[in-house]
Amino acid sequence: MAVSVFDIFKIGIGPSSSHTVGPMRAAQRFVSDLGRQSGFGEVTRVRAELFGSLGSTGHGHGSEAAVLLGLEGEDPTTADTDRMRPREAEIRSTGRLRLDAAHTDPGHEISFDADEDLVLHRTRSLPFHPNGMIFTAWAGDKVLSKRTFYSIGGGFVVEHGEDGHPAVVPDSTAVSYPFRTGGQLLEHCVDNRMSIPEIMMANEISLRTGGPSGEQSPDGALADPASQGGDPAAVEARVRAELLHIWEVMRGCVERGCSRSGTLPGGLHVRRRAKRMRQDLMDRERRSAGAPEPFGSMDWLTVWALAVNEENAAGGRVVTAPTNGAAGIVPAAVHLVVRYLVPGGQSDPEEDLAGTAEDDAVVDFLLTAGAIGAIFQQSASISGAEVGCQGEVGTACSMAAAGLAQVMGGTVHQVCNAAEIGLEHNLGLTCDPVGGLVQIPCIERNAVGAIKALTAARLACAGDEQQIVSLDQVIRTMMATGRDMKTKYKETARGGLAVNIVEC
Ligand code: SF4
Incomplete structure (x- = not known):
């Protein structure tokens, strides 16, 4: 599928x-x-x-x-x-x-x-x-x-x-470059001299036009994508527009999270922090009058991730990335791209984001992160109830690391290495939400996950493409670790922090 x-x-x-x-x-x-x-x-x-x-x-x-x-x-x-x-x-x-x-x-x-x-x-x-x-x-x-x-x-x-x-209803639509593993994705990229977002975009077009461009029909004739549901260029434009809409919803979520204060629902009395932290950060930047802020990008990542997960905990509108509990990591990383990595990017993250370079970077990021998420979805698990938090925050960190490495100009091997590193250092992470609420440890865990994703991307891009552990090996390790994990550590609120914190 x-x-x-x-x-x-x-x-x-x-x-x-x-x-x-x-x-x-x-x-x-x-x-x-x-x-x-x-x-x-x-x-x-x-x-x-x-x-x-x-x-x-x-x-x-x-x-x-x-x-x-x-x-x-x-x-x-x-x-x-x-x-x-x-x-x-x-x-x-x-x-x-x-x-x-x-x-x-x-x-x-x-x-x-x-x-x-x-x-x-x-x-x-x-x-x-x-x-x-x-x-x-x-x-x-x-x-x-x-x-x-x-x-x-x-x-x-x-x-x-x-x-x-x-x-499982099998999806009969053939895509141009089918893959279930990191190895298969890499092979397509190398064989066809294509990037991961190009592979993913070609597959999206196949999914919407009924089959790969140039696919041979049983009588040997080459299929015409335009006759199968749309002109590929128009379909590509639609996919881009929908990805940019996803980004708009992510941005809206961050904006709402950064504008609300008070206590989150559920009885744990967890206070929202994103709004105050953003204000402190902006005040600090203003006072420093252009002098380099030593922790600037790290603190912004933290604010953006907290904002999403506070909105999520409050039952707000959120984009799964790949889940809700781990929904803050990818949007935080995309904000980082737009603010710090796009040439001439926004110096003020509150400003309207427009422009082709930014849009291209966002689309490439989401396609790359989506390709990595698709590997986890097909060959492993993204469910905290099945494999613990390594399958949620670990997967999101891996996806964000890959997206960042792609936008930083990494090669396909470096992008896959970033995804590997992003998961490797989340292996064994349990799911133990206090009070069964997606608040402690989930909200802070997303901020830490976003920073890990950045480190993973930097490590991979600084490397020489050689990585002893492959993405597929680390995913298999996550599944094996998840199988060995006791049920109480898999989203039951019966183990870990959930039983060591007294509910107030
Ligand atoms: S601790 Fe559990 S509920 Fe919280 S983010 Fe991780 S997997 Fe989701």
Whole structure:
């Protein structure tokens, strides 16, 4: 299955891609299929059950509101983030739920007893993945539909197939340069003398035009991409525009995070810091009147990453990169590119960013980071519930390191080495969110991850392309380490910091 850059960077809602975005998507899919298959007329009751890590930490991750709004037909890309909690409270207090209301206003209204019909199983798991969900719909005593879904990280959802295995729908679209591993990606680059963003862009065009340019049809004729869904140049322009829109949403998230103060929800009383830190940093820069700021780029990286993850923790609009918990690292690194690495880049990060050089750098960065994310998604895991935080923050750090190395002018080998270093120094990282909230250690961990990504890119670009450990070897090591990791360190809030910090 070819993974698009837009599968890795998805506009969603906080605080968690696997615990908020995925469950909302699964609930929405269940309801829309139900409506399509049998209509809502007969439906009298719907029940959602969350298992494993979703059952343990779903409450702190906003899974309940996500499922309820998903049943009402909301989509994570467009759901009004300010409306989620109030609507959840309303459903609970009135005992009424409106199935698919987002599409068929006013929807099909049914009784909904949240104590009975929205169940978090804290100690039960389903077989395939720690983030399991079962949805059931009845007409009186008759079961109309019962389906099992898994939220496998980054907002991806798969369904349990009849054979007892997850049903992954194969993507029949051939891409120009298929790859699942770092080795395959490198081979395409070297054989075709292309950069990683060029490879990724060619694949995006294939995905949208129905196949690779010049692909031979069974009768031997060369396929014409224009006849398969669009002129490649126009498709490329659309891909660029959509990537720049992703960047706009990332920037908006940073701006909101840098403009809000107060305490984050959830009861841990974690205070937002991005706004104050940014103000301090700007004051310092003003006072230094152009003299070099020894920690300038590092402090900006910290501010940008904190801003995103504070917004995420507050349930705001966030781009998965590749997950919500790790969503601050890539945007922080892209901000760094725009401010410090683009020739004639912005001296003031608050100014409007326009101009071809900046756009080119952002597009190249996101395509490169997306290619690395696609390798993790296809050959490993980006789920903290499956492999610990190394799969979330480790993956994001690896992606950001690759993007930075690309924009710094690294060769394809140096870019892959940057991705390797970015993960290597996150191996073994556990997922132990205090109180089951994506706040401690997640928010600071993103700031540290962004700085590690910069170091990884610098190390790789300073090297001679030789790296003893390859990207594929370190990814395999992450998976093996994740398998050996005890369940309590994999997004259950039953180990590590989560049990050594007294909740206030
Ligand atoms: S500790 Fe890491 S994997 Fe776990 S919720 Fe936080 S960011 Fe995600």
